[in-house]
Amino acid sequence: MDMDSEGNEMSPETEQITQLSLMDQKSLDPEVSLSRYVMRNVVRPVKLDGEQLEQWILPAAEFSGDIFAAEMTAGGRLNMILADGSGHGLGTAICMMPITDVFYAMASKGSPIPSIAKELNQKMVQLLPKDRFVTALLASINWASKKVEVWNGGSPAPFFLNKEGEYLKIWKSQHLPLGILSSQDFDDTVESFQWEHPGQFLMFTDGLTTAKNGEDEIFGTERMHQVLLGSSPDERFRDLKTAVIDHISEEEAGDDISLISINCDPELLPKTEKKELQNQEKAYAPSTWKVSLHLNETDMKNIDVLPVMLAWLKQVGIDQKDTQRLFLIISELYTNALDHGLLRLDSSLKSSSSGFDEYLEQRSQRINNLEKGSIEIKLERMLDLEGDIMKIRMEDSGEGFDFIALFRDLEKTDDSDIVNLHGKGMALVYTLTQNMQYFNQGKVIELEYLLSN
Protein backbone atom coordinates (compact mmCIF):
# COMPACT_ATOMS: atom_id res chain seq x y z
CA MET A 1 0.00 0.00 0.00
CA ASP A 2 1.37 3.44 -0.84
CA MET A 3 1.22 6.24 1.65
CA ASP A 4 1.97 9.91 1.38
CA SER A 5 3.97 11.59 4.11
CA GLU A 6 0.87 12.02 6.25
CA GLY A 7 0.25 8.33 6.17
CA ASN A 8 -2.89 8.59 4.06
CA GLU A 9 -3.51 6.10 1.37
CA MET A 10 -2.64 7.61 -1.97
CA SER A 11 -5.11 7.79 -4.76
CA PRO A 12 -3.65 6.56 -8.06
CA GLU A 13 -3.63 10.17 -9.20
CA THR A 14 -1.53 11.55 -6.35
CA GLU A 15 0.74 8.60 -6.59
CA GLN A 16 1.42 9.39 -10.17
CA ILE A 17 2.17 13.00 -9.37
CA THR A 18 4.53 12.02 -6.59
CA GLN A 19 6.28 9.58 -8.83
CA LEU A 20 6.67 12.23 -11.48
CA SER A 21 8.15 14.68 -9.03
CA LEU A 22 10.49 12.00 -7.73
CA MET A 23 11.52 11.32 -11.27
CA ASP A 24 12.34 15.00 -11.60
CA GLN A 25 14.48 15.05 -8.51
CA LYS A 26 16.10 11.73 -9.02
CA SER A 27 16.35 11.44 -12.77
CA LEU A 28 20.04 12.23 -12.46
CA ASP A 29 20.52 9.29 -10.18
CA PRO A 30 19.60 6.08 -11.95
CA GLU A 31 20.94 4.05 -9.03
CA VAL A 32 18.33 5.47 -6.71
CA SER A 33 15.57 4.75 -9.23
CA LEU A 34 16.81 1.21 -9.60
CA SER A 35 17.00 0.71 -5.85
CA ARG A 36 13.51 2.10 -5.46
CA TYR A 37 12.23 -0.33 -8.04
CA VAL A 38 13.88 -3.34 -6.39
CA MET A 39 12.90 -2.39 -2.85
CA ARG A 40 9.29 -2.03 -3.86
CA ASN A 41 9.31 -5.60 -5.04
CA VAL A 42 11.07 -7.11 -2.06
CA VAL A 43 7.88 -7.51 -0.10
CA ARG A 44 4.96 -9.32 -1.66
CA PRO A 45 1.40 -8.38 -0.90
CA VAL A 46 -0.18 -10.65 1.66
CA LYS A 47 -2.67 -13.13 0.29
CA LEU A 48 -5.51 -12.33 2.64
CA ASP A 49 -8.85 -10.79 1.91
CA GLY A 50 -8.20 -7.74 4.03
CA GLU A 51 -10.41 -8.29 7.03
CA GLN A 52 -7.82 -10.11 9.08
CA LEU A 53 -4.84 -7.88 8.62
CA GLU A 54 -4.28 -4.13 8.72
CA GLN A 55 -0.84 -2.62 8.23
CA TRP A 56 0.70 0.83 8.26
CA ILE A 57 4.34 1.47 7.45
CA LEU A 58 5.68 5.02 7.41
CA PRO A 59 9.32 5.29 6.32
CA ALA A 60 11.50 8.02 7.85
CA ALA A 61 13.81 8.14 4.84
CA GLU A 62 13.09 7.29 1.25
CA PHE A 63 13.91 3.66 1.96
CA SER A 64 12.43 2.01 4.98
CA GLY A 65 14.57 0.04 7.41
CA ASP A 66 11.41 -1.67 8.65
CA ILE A 67 10.19 -4.72 6.84
CA PHE A 68 6.91 -6.48 7.25
CA ALA A 69 6.21 -9.71 5.40
CA ALA A 70 3.45 -12.24 5.86
CA GLU A 71 2.70 -15.54 4.23
CA MET A 72 -0.24 -17.88 4.58
CA THR A 73 0.60 -21.58 4.80
CA ALA A 74 -1.54 -24.13 2.99
CA GLY A 75 -2.95 -25.14 6.35
CA GLY A 76 -4.31 -21.67 7.07
CA ARG A 77 -1.58 -20.52 9.46
CA LEU A 78 -0.30 -16.98 8.99
CA ASN A 79 3.46 -16.60 9.39
CA MET A 80 4.73 -13.05 9.82
CA ILE A 81 7.91 -11.13 10.36
CA LEU A 82 8.28 -7.52 11.44
CA ALA A 83 11.94 -6.55 11.37
CA ASP A 84 13.74 -3.31 12.10
CA GLY A 85 17.32 -2.91 10.93
CA SER A 86 19.65 -0.66 12.93
CA GLY A 87 19.63 2.71 11.15
CA HIS A 88 17.46 3.65 8.20
CA GLY A 89 17.79 4.58 4.55
CA LEU A 90 19.13 2.63 1.59
CA GLY A 91 22.03 0.91 3.39
CA THR A 92 19.76 -0.55 6.02
CA ALA A 93 17.11 -1.45 3.45
CA ILE A 94 19.71 -3.49 1.56
CA CYS A 95 20.69 -5.36 4.74
CA MET A 96 17.04 -6.32 5.13
CA MET A 97 16.57 -7.81 1.68
CA PRO A 98 17.83 -11.35 2.40
CA ILE A 99 15.42 -11.51 5.34
CA THR A 100 12.38 -11.53 3.10
CA ASP A 101 13.94 -14.13 0.79
CA VAL A 102 14.62 -16.56 3.60
CA PHE A 103 11.32 -15.79 5.26
CA TYR A 104 9.18 -16.38 2.16
CA ALA A 105 11.01 -19.56 1.21
CA MET A 106 10.47 -21.08 4.66
CA ALA A 107 7.15 -19.59 5.68
CA SER A 108 5.26 -20.71 2.59
CA LYS A 109 6.33 -24.29 3.24
CA GLY A 110 4.88 -24.07 6.70
CA SER A 111 8.22 -24.12 8.56
CA PRO A 112 7.75 -23.53 12.26
CA ILE A 113 8.76 -20.15 13.75
CA PRO A 114 11.84 -21.50 15.63
CA SER A 115 13.37 -22.88 12.42
CA ILE A 116 12.74 -19.63 10.56
CA ALA A 117 14.28 -17.61 13.40
CA LYS A 118 17.35 -19.82 13.49
CA GLU A 119 17.88 -19.65 9.74
CA LEU A 120 17.41 -15.87 9.63
CA ASN A 121 19.88 -15.39 12.45
CA GLN A 122 22.49 -17.49 10.71
CA LYS A 123 21.98 -15.54 7.49
CA MET A 124 22.34 -12.20 9.26
CA VAL A 125 25.47 -13.29 11.15
CA GLN A 126 26.97 -14.33 7.84
CA LEU A 127 26.07 -11.11 5.98
CA LEU A 128 26.19 -8.23 8.41
CA PRO A 129 29.24 -6.52 9.91
CA LYS A 130 29.79 -7.06 13.64
CA ASP A 131 28.17 -3.80 14.70
CA ARG A 132 24.94 -4.34 12.74
CA PHE A 133 21.93 -6.37 13.81
CA VAL A 134 18.24 -6.65 13.14
CA THR A 135 15.58 -6.57 15.82
CA ALA A 136 12.75 -8.82 14.76
CA LEU A 137 9.40 -10.22 15.72
CA LEU A 138 8.37 -13.52 14.23
CA ALA A 139 4.79 -14.53 14.81
CA SER A 140 2.36 -17.13 13.63
CA ILE A 141 -1.39 -17.03 13.97
CA ASN A 142 -3.41 -20.21 13.73
CA TRP A 143 -7.12 -19.46 13.59
CA ALA A 144 -8.06 -23.13 13.65
CA SER A 145 -6.26 -23.89 16.93
CA LYS A 146 -6.66 -20.29 18.20
CA LYS A 147 -2.98 -20.06 18.88
CA VAL A 148 -0.47 -17.23 18.59
CA GLU A 149 3.26 -18.00 18.67
CA VAL A 150 5.90 -15.31 18.99
CA TRP A 151 9.69 -15.12 18.89
CA ASN A 152 10.76 -11.67 20.02
CA GLY A 153 14.38 -10.62 19.55
CA GLY A 154 14.82 -7.03 20.68
CA SER A 155 11.47 -5.64 19.51
CA PRO A 156 8.90 -3.71 21.51
CA ALA A 157 6.45 -6.19 23.04
CA PRO A 158 3.48 -7.08 20.84
CA PHE A 159 0.24 -7.94 22.60
CA PHE A 160 -3.08 -9.70 22.41
CA LEU A 161 -6.06 -7.47 23.19
CA ASN A 162 -9.57 -8.48 24.12
CA LYS A 163 -12.66 -6.70 22.83
CA GLU A 164 -12.37 -4.07 25.56
CA GLY A 165 -8.80 -3.24 24.61
CA GLU A 166 -7.23 -4.88 27.68
CA TYR A 167 -3.97 -6.79 27.39
CA LEU A 168 -4.44 -10.53 27.75
CA LYS A 169 -0.88 -11.36 26.78
CA ILE A 170 2.29 -9.34 26.33
CA TRP A 171 5.30 -10.84 24.58
CA LYS A 172 8.32 -9.11 26.12
CA SER A 173 11.57 -9.37 24.22
CA GLN A 174 13.27 -12.56 25.37
CA HIS A 175 16.11 -12.76 22.92
CA LEU A 176 18.99 -10.83 21.44
CA PRO A 177 18.31 -9.40 17.97
CA LEU A 178 19.13 -11.39 14.82
CA GLY A 179 22.71 -11.33 13.59
CA ILE A 180 24.58 -11.34 16.90
CA LEU A 181 24.81 -14.87 18.29
CA SER A 182 26.32 -17.92 16.59
CA SER A 183 23.88 -20.70 15.69
CA GLN A 184 25.24 -22.64 18.62
CA ASP A 185 24.29 -19.97 21.15
CA PHE A 186 21.11 -18.92 19.41
CA ASP A 187 17.90 -19.42 21.38
CA ASP A 188 14.88 -20.21 19.20
CA THR A 189 12.33 -20.59 22.01
CA VAL A 190 8.89 -19.18 21.21
CA GLU A 191 6.16 -18.12 23.59
CA SER A 192 2.62 -19.10 22.72
CA PHE A 193 -0.84 -18.00 23.73
CA GLN A 194 -4.21 -19.57 23.10
CA TRP A 195 -7.23 -17.30 22.94
CA GLU A 196 -10.65 -18.19 24.30
CA HIS A 197 -12.53 -15.22 22.92
CA PRO A 198 -11.81 -13.34 19.70
CA GLY A 199 -9.36 -10.48 19.99
CA GLN A 200 -6.57 -8.63 18.25
CA PHE A 201 -2.87 -9.23 17.92
CA LEU A 202 -0.98 -5.95 17.63
CA MET A 203 2.67 -5.43 16.82
CA PHE A 204 4.76 -2.34 16.05
CA THR A 205 8.33 -1.10 15.77
CA ASP A 206 9.87 1.32 18.26
CA GLY A 207 9.44 4.19 15.79
CA LEU A 208 5.78 4.29 16.87
CA THR A 209 6.29 4.79 20.60
CA THR A 210 9.32 7.05 20.15
CA ALA A 211 7.67 9.32 17.55
CA LYS A 212 8.13 12.92 18.73
CA ASN A 213 5.91 15.97 18.49
CA GLY A 214 7.02 19.63 18.10
CA GLU A 215 7.81 19.83 21.83
CA ASP A 216 10.17 16.86 21.67
CA GLU A 217 7.66 14.70 23.56
CA ILE A 218 7.53 11.04 22.55
CA PHE A 219 4.21 9.32 21.75
CA GLY A 220 4.97 6.72 24.42
CA THR A 221 3.31 3.52 25.58
CA GLU A 222 0.96 5.29 28.01
CA ARG A 223 -0.68 7.31 25.23
CA MET A 224 -0.95 4.12 23.19
CA HIS A 225 -2.75 2.31 26.06
CA GLN A 226 -5.24 5.16 26.39
CA VAL A 227 -6.09 5.13 22.68
CA LEU A 228 -6.53 1.36 22.65
CA LEU A 229 -8.77 1.34 25.73
CA GLY A 230 -11.00 4.11 24.42
CA SER A 231 -11.64 2.50 21.08
CA SER A 232 -13.78 -0.31 19.66
CA PRO A 233 -12.12 -3.32 18.00
CA ASP A 234 -13.14 -2.20 14.53
CA GLU A 235 -11.72 1.28 14.92
CA ARG A 236 -8.71 0.50 17.07
CA PHE A 237 -6.13 0.28 14.31
CA ARG A 238 -7.34 3.46 12.60
CA ASP A 239 -7.58 5.36 15.89
CA LEU A 240 -4.05 4.47 16.91
CA LYS A 241 -2.69 5.40 13.50
CA THR A 242 -4.55 8.73 13.58
CA ALA A 243 -3.31 9.45 17.10
CA VAL A 244 0.31 8.90 16.04
CA ILE A 245 -0.09 11.06 12.93
CA ASP A 246 -1.73 13.83 14.98
CA HIS A 247 1.09 13.58 17.48
CA ILE A 248 3.90 14.01 14.97
CA SER A 249 1.76 16.56 13.06
CA GLU A 250 4.16 18.75 11.12
CA GLU A 251 7.26 16.91 12.26
CA GLU A 252 8.93 14.29 10.15
CA ALA A 253 9.00 10.83 11.64
CA GLY A 254 12.47 10.44 13.17
CA ASP A 255 12.43 6.68 12.66
CA ASP A 256 10.47 4.28 10.48
CA ILE A 257 7.06 3.54 11.97
CA SER A 258 5.25 0.23 11.49
CA LEU A 259 1.97 -0.90 12.97
CA ILE A 260 0.33 -4.24 12.22
CA SER A 261 -2.96 -5.54 13.55
CA ILE A 262 -4.33 -9.04 13.11
CA ASN A 263 -7.93 -9.87 13.75
CA CYS A 264 -7.99 -13.09 15.74
CA ASP A 265 -11.55 -14.12 15.17
CA PRO A 266 -12.02 -17.68 13.91
CA GLU A 267 -15.20 -16.52 12.15
CA LEU A 268 -13.11 -14.41 9.84
CA LEU A 269 -10.67 -16.93 8.60
CA PRO A 270 -12.60 -19.86 7.19
CA LYS A 271 -13.17 -18.00 3.93
CA THR A 272 -9.51 -17.92 3.05
CA GLU A 273 -8.73 -21.20 4.68
CA LYS A 274 -11.54 -23.10 3.03
CA LYS A 275 -10.80 -21.51 -0.29
CA GLU A 276 -7.20 -22.64 -0.11
CA LEU A 277 -7.96 -26.11 1.11
CA GLN A 278 -10.63 -26.59 -1.51
CA ASN A 279 -8.23 -25.55 -4.20
CA GLN A 280 -5.72 -27.93 -2.80
CA GLU A 281 -8.16 -30.75 -2.61
CA LYS A 282 -8.98 -30.15 -6.22
CA ALA A 283 -5.36 -30.14 -7.22
CA TYR A 284 -4.37 -33.12 -5.10
CA ALA A 285 -7.59 -35.09 -5.07
CA PRO A 286 -6.20 -37.94 -7.17
CA SER A 287 -3.17 -38.09 -4.88
CA THR A 288 -4.68 -38.76 -1.50
CA TRP A 289 -4.11 -42.47 -1.32
CA LYS A 290 -3.46 -45.27 1.13
CA VAL A 291 -1.29 -48.27 0.57
CA SER A 292 -0.41 -51.10 2.88
CA LEU A 293 1.98 -53.95 2.52
CA HIS A 294 1.82 -57.04 4.67
CA LEU A 295 4.87 -59.29 4.72
CA ASN A 296 5.06 -62.70 6.36
CA GLU A 297 8.26 -64.60 7.20
CA THR A 298 8.54 -66.08 3.70
CA ASP A 299 8.08 -62.71 2.03
CA MET A 300 10.75 -61.18 4.22
CA LYS A 301 13.21 -63.80 3.12
CA ASN A 302 12.41 -63.40 -0.58
CA ILE A 303 11.29 -59.86 -1.27
CA ASP A 304 13.56 -56.85 -1.06
CA VAL A 305 10.87 -54.51 0.13
CA LEU A 306 12.73 -51.20 0.00
CA PRO A 307 13.09 -50.93 -3.79
CA VAL A 308 9.39 -51.71 -4.02
CA MET A 309 8.57 -48.76 -1.77
CA LEU A 310 10.98 -46.50 -3.63
CA ALA A 311 9.40 -47.37 -6.97
CA TRP A 312 5.96 -46.69 -5.53
CA LEU A 313 6.94 -43.23 -4.26
CA LYS A 314 8.38 -42.32 -7.63
CA GLN A 315 5.36 -43.67 -9.42
CA VAL A 316 2.91 -41.48 -7.50
CA GLY A 317 4.91 -38.35 -8.24
CA ILE A 318 6.62 -37.58 -4.91
CA ASP A 319 9.51 -35.27 -5.76
CA GLN A 320 13.10 -36.38 -5.52
CA LYS A 321 14.02 -34.69 -2.27
CA ASP A 322 10.98 -36.03 -0.47
CA THR A 323 11.49 -39.48 -1.98
CA GLN A 324 15.05 -39.60 -0.67
CA ARG A 325 13.98 -38.61 2.80
CA LEU A 326 10.98 -40.90 2.86
CA PHE A 327 13.16 -43.74 1.68
CA LEU A 328 15.57 -43.05 4.50
CA ILE A 329 12.73 -42.97 7.03
CA ILE A 330 11.02 -46.11 5.75
CA SER A 331 14.24 -48.10 5.49
CA GLU A 332 15.18 -47.13 9.04
CA LEU A 333 11.78 -48.17 10.38
CA TYR A 334 11.81 -51.40 8.41
CA THR A 335 15.30 -52.31 9.54
CA ASN A 336 14.31 -51.64 13.14
CA ALA A 337 11.17 -53.74 12.85
CA LEU A 338 13.00 -56.64 11.25
CA ASP A 339 16.40 -56.58 12.97
CA HIS A 340 15.30 -55.69 16.46
CA GLY A 341 11.57 -56.40 16.54
CA LEU A 342 11.64 -59.85 14.93
CA LEU A 343 15.26 -61.00 14.91
CA ARG A 344 16.15 -59.54 18.35
CA LEU A 345 19.60 -58.47 17.15
CA ASP A 346 21.68 -56.39 19.53
CA SER A 347 22.54 -53.09 17.84
CA SER A 348 25.48 -52.43 20.17
CA LEU A 349 27.29 -55.06 18.10
CA LYS A 350 27.41 -52.57 15.24
CA SER A 351 29.67 -50.19 17.16
CA SER A 352 32.91 -51.97 16.35
CA SER A 353 34.04 -53.06 12.89
CA SER A 354 34.49 -56.69 13.91
CA GLY A 355 31.12 -56.56 15.61
CA PHE A 356 29.52 -55.37 12.43
CA ASP A 357 30.54 -58.53 10.56
CA GLU A 358 29.16 -60.58 13.36
CA TYR A 359 25.96 -58.57 13.26
CA LEU A 360 25.47 -59.30 9.56
CA GLU A 361 26.23 -62.95 10.05
CA GLN A 362 23.74 -63.30 12.88
CA ARG A 363 21.24 -61.43 10.82
CA SER A 364 21.33 -63.78 7.83
CA GLN A 365 21.31 -66.78 10.13
CA ARG A 366 18.33 -65.61 12.11
CA ILE A 367 16.33 -64.54 9.11
CA ASN A 368 16.76 -68.00 7.59
CA ASN A 369 15.65 -69.58 10.83
CA LEU A 370 12.69 -67.27 11.33
CA GLU A 371 9.64 -69.46 11.66
CA LYS A 372 6.91 -66.99 12.24
CA GLY A 373 6.66 -63.23 11.97
CA SER A 374 5.13 -60.40 10.06
CA ILE A 375 5.65 -56.74 9.30
CA GLU A 376 3.01 -54.38 8.05
CA ILE A 377 3.86 -51.08 6.37
CA LYS A 378 1.15 -48.49 5.76
CA LEU A 379 1.58 -45.24 3.88
CA GLU A 380 -1.16 -42.69 3.67
CA ARG A 381 -1.02 -39.41 1.85
CA MET A 382 -3.42 -36.88 3.30
CA LEU A 383 -4.19 -33.20 3.66
CA ASP A 384 -4.71 -31.68 7.04
CA LEU A 385 -4.32 -28.25 8.59
CA GLU A 386 -0.54 -28.51 8.57
CA GLY A 387 -0.42 -29.23 4.85
CA ASP A 388 0.29 -32.18 2.57
CA ILE A 389 1.32 -35.06 4.78
CA MET A 390 2.60 -38.60 4.40
CA LYS A 391 1.55 -40.71 7.35
CA ILE A 392 3.70 -43.76 7.95
CA ARG A 393 2.81 -46.70 10.18
CA MET A 394 4.94 -49.77 10.75
CA GLU A 395 3.93 -52.76 12.86
CA ASP A 396 5.87 -55.90 13.64
CA SER A 397 4.81 -59.09 15.40
CA GLY A 398 7.84 -59.07 17.72
CA GLU A 399 8.01 -58.49 21.46
CA GLY A 400 8.32 -54.71 21.45
CA PHE A 401 11.01 -52.67 23.21
CA ASP A 402 11.56 -49.89 25.74
CA PHE A 403 10.48 -46.94 23.61
CA ILE A 404 10.25 -44.60 26.60
CA ALA A 405 14.01 -44.84 26.98
CA LEU A 406 14.46 -44.17 23.28
CA PHE A 407 12.35 -41.01 23.51
CA ARG A 408 14.36 -39.89 26.51
CA ASP A 409 17.51 -40.15 24.38
CA LEU A 410 15.89 -38.44 21.42
CA GLU A 411 14.60 -35.52 23.45
CA LYS A 412 17.99 -34.67 24.84
CA THR A 413 19.76 -35.09 21.55
CA ASP A 414 20.32 -32.04 19.43
CA ASP A 415 21.58 -32.15 15.86
CA SER A 416 25.23 -32.09 16.85
CA ASP A 417 24.85 -35.18 19.02
CA ILE A 418 23.26 -37.39 16.41
CA VAL A 419 26.54 -38.94 15.39
CA ASN A 420 27.25 -39.98 18.96
CA LEU A 421 23.93 -41.57 19.61
CA HIS A 422 23.55 -45.28 19.45
CA GLY A 423 20.29 -45.22 17.60
CA LYS A 424 21.49 -42.51 15.28
CA GLY A 425 19.12 -43.67 12.57
CA MET A 426 16.12 -43.08 14.82
CA ALA A 427 17.47 -39.67 15.83
CA LEU A 428 17.57 -38.73 12.18
CA VAL A 429 14.04 -40.02 11.61
CA TYR A 430 12.95 -38.04 14.64
CA THR A 431 14.31 -34.79 13.23
CA LEU A 432 12.82 -35.38 9.79
CA THR A 433 9.30 -36.17 10.94
CA GLN A 434 6.58 -35.02 13.30
CA ASN A 435 4.08 -36.55 15.72
CA MET A 436 6.15 -39.68 16.20
CA GLN A 437 4.37 -42.14 18.47
CA TYR A 438 4.83 -45.72 19.61
CA PHE A 439 1.96 -48.02 20.53
CA ASN A 440 1.51 -51.55 21.78
CA GLN A 441 4.80 -51.86 23.75
CA GLY A 442 6.74 -50.42 20.84
CA LYS A 443 5.49 -52.89 18.24
CA VAL A 444 3.72 -50.12 16.35
CA ILE A 445 5.26 -46.82 15.30
CA GLU A 446 3.39 -44.00 13.65
CA LEU A 447 4.75 -40.73 12.36
CA GLU A 448 4.11 -38.01 9.83
CA TYR A 449 6.28 -36.52 7.17
CA LEU A 450 5.43 -33.08 5.79
CA LEU A 451 5.74 -33.12 2.01
CA SER A 452 7.40 -30.01 0.64
CA ASN A 453 5.78 -29.73 -2.81
Place this chain on the structure above:
Amino acid sequence: MSFSVNTKNTNGTLELHLSGRFDFNANQIFRKAYQNGLDNTVTSYVVLDFSGVEYMDSSALGMLLLLKDYGDKENKRIELINCQDTVREILDIVNFGKLFTIR
Protein backbone atom coordinates in the same frame (compact mmCIF):
# COMPACT_ATOMS: atom_id res chain seq x y z
CA MET B 1 25.71 17.53 24.95
CA SER B 2 28.46 16.06 22.83
CA PHE B 3 29.95 12.72 23.72
CA SER B 4 33.10 12.29 25.79
CA VAL B 5 34.98 9.52 27.56
CA ASN B 6 37.09 9.77 30.71
CA THR B 7 39.48 6.88 31.14
CA LYS B 8 40.76 5.67 34.52
CA ASN B 9 42.84 2.64 35.28
CA THR B 10 42.93 1.30 38.83
CA ASN B 11 44.10 -2.08 40.08
CA GLY B 12 43.79 -3.83 36.76
CA THR B 13 40.36 -2.39 36.06
CA LEU B 14 39.87 -0.13 33.08
CA GLU B 15 37.08 2.34 33.78
CA LEU B 16 35.48 4.31 30.99
CA HIS B 17 33.17 7.09 32.13
CA LEU B 18 30.87 7.94 29.26
CA SER B 19 28.87 11.12 29.06
CA GLY B 20 26.62 12.90 26.58
CA ARG B 21 24.66 11.48 23.67
CA PHE B 22 25.92 8.02 22.82
CA ASP B 23 25.05 7.87 19.12
CA PHE B 24 26.66 7.55 15.73
CA ASN B 25 28.83 10.63 16.27
CA ALA B 26 30.46 8.96 19.28
CA ASN B 27 31.95 6.21 17.16
CA GLN B 28 35.54 7.40 16.86
CA ILE B 29 35.90 8.78 20.36
CA PHE B 30 34.50 5.60 21.88
CA ARG B 31 36.59 3.22 19.82
CA LYS B 32 39.82 5.12 20.43
CA ALA B 33 39.13 5.24 24.15
CA TYR B 34 38.71 1.50 24.61
CA GLN B 35 41.41 0.51 22.15
CA ASN B 36 43.96 2.80 23.82
CA GLY B 37 42.85 1.63 27.21
CA LEU B 38 43.04 -2.06 26.37
CA ASP B 39 46.22 -1.91 24.32
CA ASN B 40 48.22 0.16 26.78
CA THR B 41 47.28 -1.22 30.17
CA VAL B 42 47.35 -4.55 31.89
CA THR B 43 43.74 -5.18 32.63
CA SER B 44 41.31 -8.06 32.59
CA TYR B 45 38.26 -6.10 33.50
CA VAL B 46 36.49 -3.26 31.69
CA VAL B 47 33.82 -1.15 33.35
CA LEU B 48 31.67 1.22 31.31
CA ASP B 49 30.08 3.83 33.53
CA PHE B 50 26.91 5.06 31.86
CA SER B 51 25.87 7.55 34.55
CA GLY B 52 26.49 10.50 32.23
CA VAL B 53 24.71 9.01 29.22
CA GLU B 54 21.17 10.30 28.77
CA TYR B 55 20.54 8.81 25.35
CA MET B 56 21.78 5.98 23.19
CA ASP B 57 20.76 4.77 19.74
CA SER B 58 21.19 1.57 17.78
CA SER B 59 24.62 2.53 16.46
CA ALA B 60 25.76 2.80 20.09
CA LEU B 61 24.55 -0.78 20.57
CA GLY B 62 26.63 -1.67 17.52
CA MET B 63 29.68 -0.05 19.12
CA LEU B 64 29.13 -2.13 22.24
CA LEU B 65 29.08 -5.25 20.06
CA LEU B 66 32.41 -4.23 18.54
CA LEU B 67 33.85 -3.63 22.01
CA LYS B 68 32.67 -7.07 23.08
CA ASP B 69 34.25 -8.62 20.03
CA TYR B 70 37.52 -6.80 20.77
CA GLY B 71 37.39 -7.73 24.42
CA ASP B 72 36.49 -11.38 23.78
CA LYS B 73 39.61 -11.87 21.70
CA GLU B 74 41.70 -10.87 24.70
CA ASN B 75 39.54 -12.42 27.39
CA LYS B 76 38.38 -9.21 29.00
CA ARG B 77 35.31 -9.11 31.17
CA ILE B 78 33.02 -6.19 30.40
CA GLU B 79 30.51 -4.62 32.75
CA LEU B 80 28.02 -1.82 32.17
CA ILE B 81 27.15 0.14 35.30
CA ASN B 82 24.98 3.08 36.45
CA CYS B 83 22.63 3.05 33.48
CA GLN B 84 19.85 5.65 33.57
CA ASP B 85 16.32 4.37 33.07
CA THR B 86 16.05 5.26 29.38
CA VAL B 87 19.37 3.60 28.59
CA ARG B 88 18.55 0.59 30.74
CA GLU B 89 15.25 0.16 28.94
CA ILE B 90 16.98 -0.02 25.56
CA LEU B 91 19.58 -2.49 26.83
CA ASP B 92 16.80 -4.65 28.29
CA ILE B 93 14.69 -4.74 25.13
CA VAL B 94 17.59 -6.00 23.05
CA ASN B 95 18.60 -8.34 25.88
CA PHE B 96 22.20 -7.16 26.05
CA GLY B 97 22.24 -8.58 29.55
CA LYS B 98 22.97 -11.87 27.82
CA LEU B 99 26.22 -10.42 26.45
CA PHE B 100 27.39 -8.11 29.23
CA THR B 101 27.02 -7.89 32.96
CA ILE B 102 24.72 -4.94 33.57
CA ARG B 103 24.56 -3.50 37.09
